[in-house]
Amino acid sequence: MTTSSARAEALHLTGERTVPGIPEENYWFRRHEAAYLALLPYCAGATVLEAGCGEGYGAALIAGRAATVLALDYDEPTVRHVTRRYPQVGTVRGNLAFLPLRSSTVDVVANFQVIEHLWDQGGFLAECHRVLRPGGRLLVTTPNRLTFTPDSDTPLNPYHTRELAPSELDALLREAGFGVEQLHGLHHGAGVRALDERYGGSIIDAQLDVVMGQLPGQAQWPDGLLADVAAIRAEDFELTGDRLDESLDLVAVAVRP
Numbered sequence: 001m002t003t004s005s006a007r008a009e010a011l012h013l014t015g016e017r018t019v020p021g022i023p024e025e026n027y028w029f030r031r032h033e034a035a036y037l038a039l040l041p042y043c044a045g046a047t048v049l050e051a052g053c054g055e056g057y058g059a060a061l062i063a064g065r066a067a068t069v070l071a072l073d074y075d076e077p078t079v080r081h082v083t084r085r086y087p088q089v090g091t092v093r094g095n096l097a098f099l100p101l102r103s104s105t106v107d108v109v110a111n112f113q114v115i116e117h118l119w120d121q122g123g124f125l126a127e128c129h130r131v132l133r134p135g136g137r138l139l140v141t142t143p144n145r146l147t148f149t150p151d152s153d154t155p156l157n158p159y160h161t162r163e164l165a166p167s168e169l170d171a172l173l174r175e176a177g178f179g180v181e182q183l184h185g186l187h188h189g190a191g192v193r194a195l196d197e198r199y200g201g202s203i204i205d206a207q208l209d210v211v212m213g214q215l216p217g218q219a220q221w222p223d224g225l226l227a228d229v230a231a232i233r234a235e236d237f238e239l240t241g242d243r244l245d246e247s248l249d250l251v252a253v254a255v256r257p
Contacts, residue, residue, distance in 0.1 A: 018113075020057050023230035024221060027207060029057075032113060034237035035141045035186055035251050036061050039110070042137055042253060046107035049131065051096055051124075052114035056082035059089045062110060070106075072099070096124050101131045108132075112141045113249075116160045125176035132256040138178060140252045142169065144185065146245050166244045169252055178254035184239050185247020191236035195228055203229070 018028045036058045043066045050059045053071035059082065063069045070090045073079050079093045094100040097120060109128045118124050128138050145163035149156050155163050164172065166183060173180050188196060192203060199206035207229065210221055239251060 019055050023226055024211075026230050027203065027232050030232045030234045031186065031237055031249070032058070032141075033061075034234040034239070035112060035249060037234055038239045038251065039139045039253070040065050042139060043108050043110070047105070048108040048110060049099070049101065049106045050110045050112075051099065051128065052111055052117075053082060053089075053091075054078065054113075056086045056089060056091075058110070058112055060086040063088045066108070070101075072096070097127070099127045099131050103130050104133045106131050106133065107136050108139060109136070110139045112139070113143070115140060116142050116155070116163050119161050121162060121172060122176060125172065125178070129177050129256055134256060136256050137181070138173070138252075138254040138256070140169070140173070140250075140254065141186075142250050144245075144247050144250050147248055164250065166247075166250055169250050173252060173254045177256070179257060180252060181255050182241075182251075182253040183244070184241045184251045185244045186249040186251055187238050187240060187243070187247055189236045189238040192232060195232075198228070199225070 018032050019025055020029050022029075040061065043062045046066050047068045048062050048066045048070070050062065050069065050071045053059045053073045055078070056071055059069050059071035063086070068090070069088075070092060071082050071086075072092050072094045073082070074093065074095055076093055079091050082089060083091045092100060096114070096118060109132060111128070115121055115124065125138070132138065143160075143163055145153075145165045145168070149163055155161070166185070170180055170183055188203075195203040206225055210225070244250075
């Protein structure tokens with residue numbers, strides 16, 4: 001068994017926890033990685049809490065720029081994995097509803113592709129506001145409801161509780177007492193747009209056609225499609241404040257006054 005396969009098995013892949021090093025997962029991994037890389041400058045020299053760290057690759061990226069990183073997740077096997085895999089990162093098991101930190105103790109809270117899973121999004125943001133120092137920043141990424149689940153307020157993804165449109169994320173952050181410094185959208189760059197054209201308009205749909213309705217590990221990927229997906233890089237996505245409603249993911253930087 002390969003290292004990446006063992007890692008995937010240990011973390012019980014559902015499609016909701018992105019794992020690096022797996023060709024079939026590479027589109028989603030690179031899409032998420034692109035947002036991390038874009039927001040790394042906000043973490044330089046900072047004390048950072050990643051609230052909902054998942055596999056831990058993002059916390060490890062942040063650790064290359066930050067002074068200190070604490071990776072928090074509720075899932076116990078995930079926390080054990082991050083502890084073993086990324087020794088440069090501090091780890092703790094905890095509930096995002098009650099962050100296990102004192103007030104005003106961190107410079108940055110990173111929350112990537114997590115808020116859409118939470119039942120009490122406002123309560124979580126209040127906790128982020130509490131643990132941040134004045135002037136500290138909250139970094140949030142989340143799927144754009146307008147493109148992820150078009151024409152519905154009810155998520156099609158069974159693991160999501162509430163997805164957000166750009167205006168809804170902006171309002172939620174402001175209601176929690178944050179100033180919104182930046183609200184951008186992640187889009188396919190030229191390389192992935194070329195794959196969209198090659199696969200009938202959507203590389204996402206081409207992947208879903210392979211895996212929909214099949215158990216993990218049973219999907220038969222066409223060799224050409226798998227090679228194209230495995231070759232996608234973080235640089236093949238772009239972040240912009242334009243065409244926000246058309247973006248794939250929302251990327252926000254909010255500041256505690």
